[in-house]
Amino acid sequence: MGTARQIINDERKKLTEIVIKNLEKDGLNWIKGWRSQCTPKNGATDLPYSRGNKIKLMIIADQKELEDPRWVTFKQAQTKGWKIKKGAKSIALEKWIFTKKEKNKLTGEEILIKLENPIANYFRVFNASDIEGIPPLNKVKKLEFSKTNIEFIERIKKSSECQILEKNQDRAYYSSASDHIVLPLKENFKSHEEFLGTMLHEMAHSTGHSSRLDRVLGNKFGSPEYAKEELRAEMSSVFTQNELGLELKNNHIENHSAYIKSWIKVLKEDNNEIYKAASDSEKIAERLIGNFNKLEKEKQKYKGKIIFPKKRNINNDLER
Incomplete structure (x- = not known):
């Protein structure tokens, strides 16, 4: 039996190997399982x-x-x-x-x-x-999408810290230079779910602006830095969806082979990277949730039930 640090390092290595194997087998589609x-x-x-x-x-x-x-x-x-x-x-x-x-x-x-x-x-x-002997699980009812959820999507959109523009084009992106998000028109998406998932992904990118969480943005496609930021955006999008009680099945990250290869390379070089990504992604999700929660408290118009996580000490991840 090794020291606590040795055991932690071994556990991180094992988890990294699982992630690499999943990436090699299914690309980024393996992240879909988290949504369930x-x-x-x-x-x-x-x-x-x-x-x-x-x-x-x-x-x-x-x-x-x-x-x-x-x-x-x-x-x-x-x-x-x-x-x-x-x-x-x-x-x-x-x-x-x-x-x-x-x-x-x-x-x-x-x-x-x-x-x-x-x-x-x-x-x-x-x-x-x-x-x-453990009591049955009280399952949280997921928000089912329909035409009435357009209003809910608009409220999430209004909680964005930067402007979100909808244009008649086929590309979604966040511009750190001008600090705004561009999305295709809602009617160009297959569903409201797909639109919301894409919007949350780009909103996650926007938190990296120097006036917010200050991450390095505008990285070259296929580079390790690009791969890191894309995964953080997608992971935080999933975290946000889960905590809002959403069930979005579509994967909104671009599943390019160049990106997959660069992410696998990053993981192989550093067993700690998946943990760094998780930490950053949680900060992103907490910011997005916090902004939305603040807007909801101010307006108090939405009657649906949304479950927010209890407060925790983010400095010490203690045994609960």
Whole structure:
């Protein structure tokens, strides 16, 4: 048994190998499986998992065709009076500690100190399908699309931090130079779902503007930087859809072989890249959700039920 950091590195390598294998087999179509899964959450606390742990559980759930998004530790199951099924296998998740409490030498007060080198640890969780006695899952009703959802799409559009233009052309893109999004006309899409998915993808790109989350944009097609930004946009689009209670089946990222090859190259060179992408994607999704939520609170016109994730401490992805 190695150190916590060694175990984490080994787990990251294994997950990266799964992602590479999926990319080589299905290109970016493999991401579609995430849309059938609700946001992974702890079955005991009801808190959603975040960042690398979130993406890992979504990938594992898709791979194993798990329909229940709840996960708990052995201790949590024991405390609740639930029983882990014989032969059930757990999944290792990461736990990073970035701060510690110390006493102020002058005042004696406890203060929070930021660690130069975060402390690495891990914990293991079991899926609810492997737990006896856990209550049935209360499934969140997905928003079904129809003509009445055009108004809902328009409200999401209004929450954009940059202007969104619809033009009679066949290309969707975000221009970082002029800070606006251009989309084909709604009637040029096969469905309202496809239009919304494309819009969310471009809205994700727009968060990279220097006045917002400040990512490097305008990268050359086929380059590693282009690949990284495209995957972040698509991953965050999926996160946003799940948290809004949407079920969009179409894949909106361009499935070019040049992009696939460049992304595989990036992953092979760095086992940490999928975790970096997950962290950035969650920040993007939280910004998009936050903007929409703020607009909804101001208007208070929409009567449909939208479930937003509980607040969490994004600095420490602690055992829940």
